[in-house]
Amino acid sequence: MKILMINSNLSIMPIPVMPYGLCMVAAALEKEGNEVKLLDLCFSNNIKRDIGDTIKDFQPGIIGVTVRNIDAAARIDAFFQLEQVKEKVIEPIKKVFTGPVIIGGPAVGISGAEILGYFDLEYAVIGDGEAAMVEFADRIEKKKTLKGLKGLTWRKDGKIIEENPPWRIKELNDLPRPNYKKYLDLEAYRKYKSTIQIQSKRGCALQCTYCTYKIIEGREIRLRDPQLVADEIERIYKETGFDYFEFTDSAFNVPLNHSKAVLKAIIEKKLDIKMRTMGLVPSALDEEYVDLLKQANFEEVELGIESGSDKMLKALGKNFKRNAIFRAAELLGKVNIPAKWYLILGAPGETIDTLMETFETVKQAISKNDFVIAFNGIRTYKGSAISEQFLEEKPGCTQDNFLRPVFYEPKSMNLDDISTFSYWMMLKYLPNGVIPERRQNTSNFILKLQNLIIMVFCPNLPWWKFYIFTNRLKKILGINFLKRKILEFKNPHLFKNKKYKIKARKTSH
Numbered sequence: 001m002k003i004l005m006i007n008s009n010l011s012i013m014p015i016p017v018m019p020y021g022l023c024m025v026a027a028a029l030e031k032e033g034n035e036v037k038l039l040d041l042c043f044s045n046n047i048k049r050d051i052g053d054t055i056k057d058f059q060p061g062i063i064g065v066t067v068r069n070i071d072a073a074a075r076i077d078a079f080f081q082l083e084q085v086k087e088k089v090i091e092p093i094k095k096v097f098t099g100p101v102i103i104g105g106p107a108v109g110i111s112g113a114e115i116l117g118y119f120d121l122e123y124a125v126i127g128d129g130e131a132a133m134v135e136f137a138d139r140i141e142k143k144k145t146l147k148g149l150k151g152l153t154w155r156k157d158g159k160i161i162e163e164n165p166p167w168r169i170k171e172l173n174d175l176p177r178p179n180y181k182k183y184l185d186l187e188a189y190r191k192y193k194s195t196i197q198i199q200s201k202r203g204c205a206l207q208c209t210y211c212t213y214k215i216i217e218g219r220e221i222r223l224r225d226p227q228l229v230a231d232e233i234e235r236i237y238k239e240t241g242f243d244y245f246e247f248t249d250s251a252f253n254v255p256l257n258h259s260k261a262v263l264k265a266i267i268e269k270k271l272d273i274k275m276r277t278m279g280l281v282p283s284a285l286d287e288e289y290v291d292l293l294k295q296a297n298f299e300e301v302e303l304g305i306e307s308g309s310d311k312m313l314k315a316l317g318k319n320f321k322r323n324a325i326f327r328a329a330e331l332l333g334k335v336n337i338p339a340k341w342y343l344i345l346g347a348p349g350e351t352i353d354t355l356m357e358t359f360e361t362v363k364q365a366i367s368k369n370d371f372v373i374a375f376n377g378i379r380t381y382k383g384s385a386i387s388e389q390f391l392e393e394k395p396g397c398t399q400d401n402f403l404r405p406v407f408y409e410p411k412s413m414n415l416d417d418i419s420t421f422s423y424w425m426m427l428k429y430l431p432n433g434v435i436p437e438r439r440q441n442t443s444n445f446i447l448k449l450q451n452l453i454i455m456v457f458c459p460n461l462p463w464w465k466f467y468i469f470t471n472r473l474k475k476i477l478g479i480n481f482l483k484r485k486i487l488e489f490k491n492p493h494l495f496k497n498k499k500y501k502i503k504a505r506k507t508s509h
Contacts, residue, residue, distance in 0.1 A: 001141045003029055004060035006051070007040040008089040009068040011081070016042050016189055020197035020248065021105060021129065022066040023178035028130035031176045034137060038183040041089065048092045055096050062137055063097055064125075065089065066105035067115065071405045074436050075377040075415065080404055082107070082118060090119045100140055104129045109216035111382050112153040113160050114403040124153040127166025127218070128202075130175055172202060172224045177232050181240050195246035195276060196236055200229050200262045204250040206281070208306075209317040209385040210344060210378045210408075213250035223258050230265035237271055244299075247277040253284045263292040278302040282328035283320035294335040301337055303328060306344040308361025309354040315347040317385065322361050329365035341366055343374040346418050348389065350410045352500075355418065359425045360502035371468060372433030374426065376419040377407035421494055424487050427480040429502060431471045 005026050007019040019040065026036045037058050044050045055063075065085075072079040093101060104125035108115055112124040123146075125132045132151030139146055146154060151167030153160065169175065180186060180196060203221040204213040233245055253259045266275075275298045282303055293301065307313050310321045332339050341362060345355065362372055380387040382402045390397050390408050398406045409415060419435075426433045474480050488495040 001062065001137055002035045002037075002058060002060045003137055004054065004058055004063045005029075005036060005038045006063060006065045006089065006093075007038070007042060008065050008085045009042055010044075010047075010084060010088065011069070012042065012192060015192045016194050017068065018180070018184060018189055018194060018197055019066055019068070020178075020199075022064075023180060023183050024175065025064065025066075025104070025129040025133050026183060027176040027178040028134055029137060032134050032138070040184055043185065043188045047088050051089070051092045052096050055093070060097075061099055062140060063093060063099065063101045064129075064133060065093070065101065065103045067103055067107040068105055070107045070111065070115075070381070070403065071379070072436075073379040073405075074375065075379075075405075075407050075419065082115065082403075086119055090121070102133070102136060104133065106212075106216050109166070110212050111401065111403050113155070113163055114382070114401050116153060116155045116160075117158075118403065122155050124155075125151055125167075126153055126164075127151045128169045129167075131169050132167040166218065168203075168218050168220070168222070170222060172199075172222050173228055177235070179239075180236060180242070186240055186242055190242065193244065195244045196240075196242050197246050197248045198229065198233060199249055200224050200226070200247060200252065200259065201249055206251060206254070206319060207317040207385075209315070209347075209389070210306075210380070211250075212381050212384055215381075215383045217250065221255070223255075226258065226261040226265045229262050230269055233266060233273070234269050234271060237273055243271075243273045245273060245275050247275070249277070249279060251279045251281050251284075252277045253280050253289060256284045256286075256289065260289060260292060263289075263296045266296045267292065273297060274299045276300045276302075279304060280328070281320070282324040285328050285331050287331060287334075290331045290335045290337065293337055298337055300339065301332065302340045302342065304342045305362075306342065307347065307354070308343075308358035308365075311349060312347045312354050312358065315349050316344070322357075325361055326365050329367070329370075333367050338367065338369045338371070340371045340373060343372065344378055345374060345422050346377045346408060346410055346413075346415055348408070348410050349412055350418060351412050352421065352494075355421055355425070356500060356502060359422075359429060363429050363502055366432075368432060369465075369468075370432060371465075372426075372430050374422055374433060374435050376422055376435060377409075377415045380406050380408050417491075417494060420487055420491050424484055424495075425500070425502075427475075427484050427487075431475045431480070432468045434467055434471070 005022055007022055026038050029036050039054050041047050067085055069081045071081055100123060101121050102123035102125060103121060108124050109126055112126045116124050135149055146152060150164050152164050154162045201221055201223045202217045205219055205221055237243060275296055280301050280303045282305060305325050306316050308322050308325060313321060378386055380390050380402055386408050387402050407415060423435055426435060
């Protein structure tokens with residue numbers, strides 16, 4: 001059967017993300033004898049034309065569309081990305097194609113039924129698409145009933161007919177691996193310093209109250225064979241010449257022994273590659289592990305600490321305390337691996353004191369080469385623990401089951417004050433940090449210029465070093481000082497007769 005797979009992610013902020021999941025599903029469909037074409041709209045200059053021409057030339061029997069993000073998760077000027085996908089991708093498909101359109105991807109894994117209603121479509125895949133999509137295509141081709149198809153949410157005449165449990169593939173080692181060179185324009189991604197994504201497992205057993213990974217991938221951790229992970233990296237490197245890889249596991253270093261085995265298998269390959277990872281858990285780091293990261297040539301790592309206050313860490317469901325943050329920073333500093341530290345401010349019980357403690361912890365812990373990204377307000381998604389708590393505290397806080405952006409509002413301090421105060425603290429104490437608000441509409445020209453500067457003057461550094469440089473320049477020029485004074489003038493209830501000081505950084509790495 002002819003199946004057209006479409007990547008609807010149009011965002012290139014801060015860098016374009018390759019559609020890893022879509023490629024995995026395409027490979028699974030091809031393995032079962034289907035003819036698959038992948039249309040990546042990320043770099044399209046005329047989306048409507050590309051969709052129309054591709055459908056006309058290929059004549060698919062089914063179209064699958066991956067939806068990566070519901071929104072940008074930033075509270076101020078929150079960008080509801082589904083609106084863009086509906087207008088620029090879904091509606092043009094409907095105008096030229098009358099066959100079955102099925103959606104999937106991380107966003108659909110969270111709010112499948114709601115997104116089907118918003119797009120006015122019939123079918124959505126929840127869970128592991130490699131299995132559910134293959135079964136869906138087979139039943140459509142053979143005109144079998146779709147009733148009871150695991151992983152399928154089915155809507156007809158404006159009503160949900162079935163919302164079946166997600167399909168979780170037990171044995172990940174048996175999944176076919178995608179041919180990125182066949183599916184994607186790798187050179188387009190290379191220009192933006194994008195990474196090729198790799199998973200060493202699926203699922204997350206952690207209890208973070210705001211997180212959706214356990215909704216998307218399930219709570220049971222399903223591990224891949226470390227040797228197969230290393231073999232995949234080697235194959236991609238040799239086939240494509242692409243030398244920048246990223247682990248996208250929800251928590252790459254949990255379980256720790258498995259992650260160590262993956263790193264050792266990669267090191268044994270002796271490949272000339274660079275690596276990075278998202279989602280390191282501070283409490284699951286030791287000296288051997290960071291040494292393995294260094295040997296495997298990890299260029300950077302990310303840590304979702306979310307807070308530096310023990311009270312807030314508990315409220316967020318984290319499995320560590322602030323001492324683990326200091327320990328993680330010390331270990332990474334010893335091997336000179338720069339890190340991005342993520343904060344989520346505004347958990348239940350957040351106050352000026354807990355914010356002060358958070359910024360003091362971060363200031364004391366991180367290196368001058370690290371980067372801090374602070375989100376103000378917790379975006380509450382369907383199925384997360386924080387959304388359930390919010391509904392109990394404030395019935396009616398959402399009209400569409402958290403599809404459109406809704407941010408948790410702590411009773412102890414309003415979100416506007418949290419945003420103002422945290423921005424003031426960043427301006428004063430953390431020039432190597434950013435609050436990702438009002439940055440969604442940066443033009444492609446500026447992004448290309450930024451990447452050109454990075455590639456020419458600092459080709460071996462992560463993209464976010466550019467922001468550290470510009471932020472420090474603003475501090476030297478006195479721009480940060482002026483911004484602080486404006487905030488103090490406009491918010492006397494926060495700053496009048498109050499001096500907020502945090503202690504200097506204790507570490508020396």
